[in-house]
Amino acid sequence: MGCIISSRKKKPVSPEHRPRFQVSPPATIIANDDDDQAQKVSEKVSDKLGLKELKREESVLVVNPPPRSSELADSGWPPWLISVAGEALVGWIPRRESHFEKQEQIGRGTFSKVFKARDLPRNKTVALKRIRFDVTDSESIKCIAREITILRKLDHPNIIKLEGLMLVEHDSRSSTWSSSTWC
Numbered sequence: 145m146g147c148i149i150s151s152r153k154k155k156p157v158s159p160e161h162r163p164r165f166q167v168s169p170p171a172t173i174i175a176n177d178d179d180d181q182a183q184k185v186s187e188k189v190s191d192k193l194g195l196k197e198l199k200r201e202e203s204v205l206v207v208n209p210p211p212r213s214s215e216l217a218d219s220g221w222p223p224w225l226i227s228v229a230g231e232a233l234v235g236w237i238p239r240r241e242s243h244f245e246k247q248e249q250i251g252r253g254t255f256s257k258v259f260k261a262r263d264l265p266r267n268k269t270v271a272l273k274r275i276r277f278d279v280t281d282s283e284s285i286k287c288i289a290r291e292i293t294i295l296r297k298l299d300h301p302n303i304i305k306l307e308g309l310m311l312v313e314h315d316s317r318s319s320t321w322s323s324s325t326w327c
């Protein structure tokens with residue numbers, strides 16, 4: 145999955161370059177008198193944080209909100225992709241074929257071909273990875289969703305950075321084209 149580039153020498157990784165996961169801004173739910181469950185969870189959180197003195201009205205329950213599928217659909221993402229990889233699409237709009245000037249093939253994976261390309265709007269060289277699949281094949285879709293979701297979260301100098309995604313329909317098959325930092 146993806147292209148993981150490892151350095152030859154083991155260098156110490158500075159704190160700002162340690163792998164980190166980016167999550168959507170958390171929603172805050174204020175526990176109220178009727179919500180025993182939320183109260184218990186918030187007490188656990190405050191105990192863990194050592195905030196024994198935290199007043200009840202200040203206690204919070206932190207959850208990650210689900211991606212807003214209607215907003216993703218408005219951006220042009222198809223329902224099948226929103227349902228399996230919605231969180232990875234937040235903040236993105238689909239890229240278009242006209243955005244890229246495809247150059248030579250530079251690699252291939254088990255299910256993919258990778259091309260060097262020019263990202264015209266962003267005026268930079270990128271790697272474009274094409275994965276062909278059948279939209280009715282749930283296993284392929286799960287696999288694609290997993291790769292996109294994981295790569296979107298990772299932010300590390302030794303791991304390619306996923307920068308965008310494009311979907312291209314053929315007669316009976318589709319392709320995802322993911323653009324990533326050229327390395």
Ligand SMILES: Nc1ncnc2c1ncn2[C@@H]1O[C@H](COP(=O)(O)OP(=O)(O)OP(=O)(O)O)[C@@H](O)[C@H]1O
Pocket residue numbers: 145146147148250251252253254255256257258271273304324325326327
């Ligand atoms: N961002 C990139 N920059 C430069 N070369 C890349 C980039 N991404 C992929 N490649 C090249 O394309 C090859 C295939 O990459 P790809 O991610 O498709 O497959 P893989 O993860 O190596 O294999 P598999 O999918 O079978 O696990 C890589 O081995 C690498 O040579």
